[in-house]
Amino acid sequence: xxxxxxxxxxxTKSYQMGETIVHALRDVDFMVETEELIAVMGASGSGKxxxxxxxxxxxxxxxxxxxxxxxxxxxxxxxxYAPFRNEKFGFVFQSFNLLPRTSALENVELxxxxxxxxxxxxxxxxxEEALRRVGLGDRMHHMPNQLSGGEQQRVAIARALVNNxxxxxxDEPTGNLDTSTSxxxxxxxxxxxxxxxxxxxxxxxxxxxxxxxxxxxxRDGRIHGDNQVSA
Amino acid sequence: MRSLLTSLGIIIGVSGVIVMSAIGEGSxxxxxxxxxxxxxxxxxxxxxAGRTGxxxxxxxxxxxxxxxxxxxxxxEATLVKYVSPAVRSGxxxxxxxxNWSCEVNGVSTDYFRIKNxxxxxGAHFTxxxxxxxxxxxxxxxxxxxxxxxxxxxxxxxxxxxxxPFTILGVLKEKGQIGMGQDxxxxxxxxxxxxxxxxxxxxxxxxxxxxxxxxDQLEEAEEEIRTILRESHRLDDGEDDDFTIQNQTxxxxxxxxxxxxxxxxxxxxxxxxxxxxxIGIMNIMLVSVTERTREIGIRLSVGARGSDILVQFLAExxxxxxTGGLFGILLSLAIVFGVNEFTEYSALIKIKMILISVVFxxxxxxxxxxxxxRKAAGLNPIDALRHE
Numbered sequence: 001x002x003x004x005x006x007x008x009x010x011x012t013k014s015y016q017m018g019e020t021i022v023h024a025l026r027d028v029d030f031m032v033e034t035e036e037l038i039a040v041m042g043a044s045g046s047g048k049x050x051x052x053x054x055x056x057x058x059x060x061x062x063x064x065x066x067x068x069x070x071x072x073x074x075x076x077x078x079x080x081y082a083p084f085r086n087e088k089f090g091f092v093f094q095s096f097n098l099l100p101r102t103s104a105l106e107n108v109e110l111x112x113x114x115x116x117x118x119x120x121x122x123x124x125x126x127x128e129e130a131l132r133r134v135g136l137g138d139r140m141h142h143m144p145n146q147l148s149g150g151e152q153q154r155v156a157i158a159r160a161l162v163n164n165x166x167x168x169x170x171d172e173p174t175g176n177l178d179t180s181t182s183x184x185x186x187x188x189x190x191x192x193x194x195x196x197x198x199x200x201x202x203x204x205x206x207x208x209x210x211x212x213x214x215x216x217x218x219r220d221g222r223i224h225g226d227n228q229v230s231a
Numbered sequence: 232m233r234s235l236l237t238s239l240g241i242i243i244g245v246s247g248v249i250v251m252s253a254i255g256e257g258s259x260x261x262x263x264x265x266x267x268x269x270x271x272x273x274x275x276x277x278x279x280a281g282r283t284g285x286x287x288x289x290x291x292x293x294x295x296x297x298x299x300x301x302x303x304x305x306x307e308a309t310l311v312k313y314v315s316p317a318v319r320s321g322x323x324x325x326x327x328x329x330n331w332s333c334e335v336n337g338v339s340t341d342y343f344r345i346k347n348x349x350x351x352x353g354a355h356f357t358x359x360x361x362x363x364x365x366x367x368x369x370x371x372x373x374x375x376x377x378x379x380x381x382x383x384x385x386x387x388x389x390x391x392x393x394x395p396f397t398i399l400g401v402l403k404e405k406g407q408i409g410m411g412q413d414x415x416x417x418x419x420x421x422x423x424x425x426x427x428x429x430x431x432x433x434x435x436x437x438x439x440x441x442x443x444x445x446d447q448l449e450e451a452e453e454e455i456r457t458i459l460r461e462s463h464r465l466d467d468g469e470d471d472d473f474t475i476q477n478q479t480x481x482x483x484x485x486x487x488x489x490x491x492x493x494x495x496x497x498x499x500x501x502x503x504x505x506x507x508x509i510g511i512m513n514i515m516l517v518s519v520t521e522r523t524r525e526i527g528i529r530l531s532v533g534a535r536g537s538d539i540l541v542q543f544l545a546e547x548x549x550x551x552x553t554g555g556l557f558g559i560l561l562s563l564a565i566v567f568g569v570n571e572f573t574e575y576s577a578l579i580k581i582k583m584i585l586i587s588v589v590f591x592x593x594x595x596x597x598x599x600x601x602x603x604r605k606a607a608g609l610n611p612i613d614a615l616r617h618e
Binding site: 079098099110 | 528531534536538
């Protein structure tokens with residue numbers, strides 16, 4: 001067993017939508033250890049994306065505790081979230097979210113631009129290394145619109161890797177990809193995981209979830225099932 | 232394309248400010264030259280208003296300057312460098328088959344030094360000419376052109392009101408002074424000749440003098456006042472029977488007018504700049520909305536609000552400074568055109584260019600701040616979801 005990376009206690013998130021209050025998360029207790037590859041599944045509206053956003057410090061829980069590598073993140077102010085996003089997480093989104101009119105290399109370099117600690121000495125070289133790792137060594141200077149969907153998602157993964165995060169958080173990373181490209185992306189995640197990266201993938205596709213070592217099922221803002229997948 | 236349109240406000244504003252101030256500077260320079268053409272450190276003494284009992288007459292009604300006054304100033308005033316009487320007369324001037332009517336002024340040799348007025352042809356008259364009331368004359372450029380077109384009239388004879396004069400030379404062109412009065416439409420002759428042979432009487436009309444230096448103008452003026460009061464036997468309580476004006480006063484009056492003009496035009500141009508700034512604010516707000524997703528991406532990879540703020544501020548500043556630079560180029564072109572194709576002159580000062588660059592950058596910061604802050608305050612999730 002690895003070390004504890006993430007621990008949440010009674011994590012709750014509710015929104016005011018018009019007159020009604022929507023409870024996206026209700027009392028979620030969730031733990032992640034290093035070198036896990038977790039698939040979070042559930043119907044849309046089950047709260048899986050909300051959970052991912054809160055874990056990734058993109059959003060703040062309404063109540064409950066969130067402890068990241070032993071630090072109580074939920075007690076911090078919103079402004080202190082940005083360095084966490086920069087240093088601890090790599091995000092991969094369904095819609096790739098690459099900057100248009102910006103080369104693959106510069107997209108991958110972006111997190112390092114905002115790294116004030118300057119942990120990576122040579123941003124350009126680190127970005128090149130990350131692109132090679134996802135198999136795009138020959139596509140570095142292409143613009144996003146010159147790349148296929150699968151390639152774009154691999155650029156996004158390279159961007160998530162480049163800052164040596166504690167966790168990669170992927171929100172429906174295969175949602176916009178066809179079956180074979182989806183399989184490629186998941187293979188890439190598995191490789192990265194084998195190299196020691198902790199990864200959480202949100203998906204509603206059971207085939208994708210099959211690739212994970214642990215599957216968490218969510219329903220109505222609660223964790224409904226949590227199973228290790230036997231290899 | 233859209234950035235260009237946005238910057239247009241700044242371009243017009245900046246070039247407006249520069250061109251206006253350049254024209255302002257240019258016209259002030261021109262006025263200064265014109266005033267310099269009036270002479271150096273000039274003091275002019277006008278006869279004052281006479282008074283009979285309680286009734287005051289108009290300016291010049293009491294005309295009591297004499298050659299003795301001139302001599303006395305020359306002898307006693309230590310700060311006065313040159314002093315010359317002016318006896319004003321005029322009339323029909325005939326030269327062969329040409330004739331012309333203009334002013335004839337009687338002056339002394341000091342007059343040319345006070346006015347910085349060299350000759351184009353021939354020579355000035357001499358102290359001896361003045362003492363002996365010789366009938367000699369110098370023609371202004373305009374008069375020379377009318378009476379003797381295309382030739383040097385030195386040595387020719389003219390008749391002023393039927394009195395024959397010999398032409399000693401032609402004065403250099405001085406041009407017009409502010410109100411459009413042609414300074415070259417004049418004939419100058421020795422003061423004595425004009426007073427005794429043309430005009431008659433005892434009194435001279437004006438005294439022109441010059442102080443030793445610009446900062447001694449006031450004191451020189453005071454000396455002249457004391458001397459004239461003494462020679463006119465005025466008691467302590469009595470008003471001066473003359474008026475003294477010096478060049479600085481004239482200069483101040485004229486530059487004041489042109490300053491007000493520059494200020495007015497500057498205000499108009501500043502309003503254009505502010506409108507340009509609002510244009511930038513508008514485009515930046517649109518840009519923030521359009522690029523919400525980009526902001527979301529940047530935030531998600533760890534950009535802080537302040538990073539986004541700086542980025543958008545920098546873009547606003549870049550936009551307005553680019554506009555400012557184009558504005559400077561445009562204004563250079565306009566100023567070149569003004570100097571080349573119109574009679575106005577415009578003068579660009581480096582200071583003005585620097586100010587406008589700084590000003591346009593400031594506009595970028597001021598009007599870019601609000602949109603930038605809006606961008607920086609975006610919630611990363613909402614920004615990422617934005618289509």
